Amino acid sequence: MKHLLKLLDLSKDEIIEILNLADQLKYELKHNISHRHHLEGKTLGMIFQKASTRTRVSFEVGMEQLGGYPLFLSANDLQIGRGEPIQDTARTLGRYLNGIMLRTYEQKEVEDLAKYSGIPVINGLTDFAHPCQVLADLMTIRELKGQFEGLKMCFIGDGFNMANSLTVGGLKVGMSVSLACPEGYHPAKEVLEFAKAYDCFELTASPQKAAEKADVVMTDVWWSMGDEGETEKRVKAFKGYQVNDELMSHAATDALVLHCLPAHREEEITEKIFEAHADEIFEEAENRLHAQKAVMVKLMS
Ligand code: CP
Ligand code: NVA
Numbered sequence: 001m002k003h004l005l006k007l008l009d010l011s012k013d014e015i016i017e018i019l020n021l022a023d024q025l026k027y028e029l030k031h032n033i034s035h036r037h038h039l040e041g042k043t044l045g046m047i048f049q050k051a052s053t054r055t056r057v058s059f060e061v062g063m064e065q066l067g068g069y070p071l072f073l074s075a076n077d078l079q080i081g082r083g084e085p086i087q088d089t090a091r092t093l094g095r096y097l098n099g100i101m102l103r104t105y106e107q108k109e110v111e112d113l114a115k116y117s118g119i120p121v122i123n124g125l126t127d128f129a130h131p132c133q134v135l136a137d138l139m140t141i142r143e144l145k146g147q148f149e150g151l152k153m154c155f156i157g158d159g160f161n162m163a164n165s166l167t168v169g170g171l172k173v174g175m176s177v178s179l180a181c182p183e184g185y186h187p188a189k190e191v192l193e194f195a196k197a198y199d200c201f202e203l204t205a206s207p208q209k210a211a212e213k214a215d216v217v218m219t220d221v222w223w224s225m226g227d228e229g230e231t232e233k234r235v236k237a238f239k240g241y242q243v244n245d246e247l248m249s250h251a252a253t254d255a256l257v258l259h260c261l262p263a264h265r266e267e268e269i270t271e272k273i274f275e276a277h278a279d280e281i282f283e284e285a286e287n288r289l290h291a292q293k294a295v296m297v298k299l300m301s
Helices: 012-030 054-065 086-093 107-117 131-145 161-173 189-195 207-211 228-237 271-276 278-300
Strands: 043-048 069-074 099-103 121-123 152-156 176-180 201-204 216-219 256-259
Touching: 012 131, 012 161, 012 278, 043 054, 054 069, 054 099, 054 278, 086 107, 099 107, 099 278, 107 121, 121 131, 121 278, 131 161, 131 216, 131 256, 131 278, 152 161, 152 207, 161 176, 161 189, 176 207, 189 201, 201 207, 256 271, 256 278, 271 278
Parallel strands: 043 069, 043 099, 099 121, 152 176, 152 216, 176 201, 216 256
Antiparallel strands: none
C-alpha cells in the first residue's frame, strides 16, 4: 500500500491491518505509552480546498503524537489557488515533504497528486470518497459490536462520498450493506459495479427497507460541501430520508447510529436520535485520530 486514495484500492487484509494498528495506537495513547518514534523527523503537508474540523485537527494532532510535523496548507494561500497545475505542485511538494493529505473536489486531483509527487498521498475527502472517515467508522463498529461478520449496515441518504466509501468498506470487511437513496442521488457507477458481485448488497428507494433489522444505521448530510446552491431542491428530494424514531423501529433493537459529522439536526437525523446515540457518534469522531495515525504509520514510517 503506497497511498490511501480510495478503499477500492485496498484488500480486506490491508483494511484489517490498519484497524488492528489503530486499536493498538488507541490503547497506547490511553495508557501513556509513547509512540513518537514512528514518524520522527517526518513532515506531512495537509492541503485543504474545503472546510474541515475533524480531519484537520485529527491529522495535525496525530502527526504530532507520532513525533512528526504537520504542515497546514490552505489552498487559498498556495499557488494552486491561482491556477498552478496539480502536477507542478505535486513535483515540488514531493521534494520537501514525506507525505501529503489532500481534501478537494475531484478524485482525479488526489490520483494526480499521487502520480506526480512520488510520496504517499492520503485522501482527506473528495466528492467520490472519504476513506479516512470510513476506516474510523469500521474501527468503531468493530469496537462496539466485536466483529463484522453477520452484521447489516444501512445508509440512508445521498449516494455521495460517504455512501461510496461505506459501501466498499462495509462489503470488503464482510458486512451486508443496504443503501436507501432517492432517484438521481445513487452512488457512483464504479461503486455499484464493485457492489454487484455481492449478494449481500442492496440499493433501494425505501429507507424502511434498508433499515430492516440493521445493526448499524448511518447517514450523511442532504447537501455536501459544494452543493450549497442546491439546498432547496435537495430538501425536497431527501424528504423522508431521515433517521428518526419511525426508521429506528425497523432496525435491530441494539442498533448503533453513526454519523461522520457535521450533522444537520431535523434534516437527515432528528435531534432525539442524534443525542440518544451521541456516545457512539463521538467515539467515531475520536477514532478518526487513531485510524489516521495507523494510516500514516503504514504509509510513512
Ligand atoms: N467527518 C469529517 O470529515 O469532518 P470534517 O469535515 O470536520 O473534517
Ligand atoms: N458528505 C459530506 C461529508 C462531510 C464530512 C461532504 O462532503 O460535505
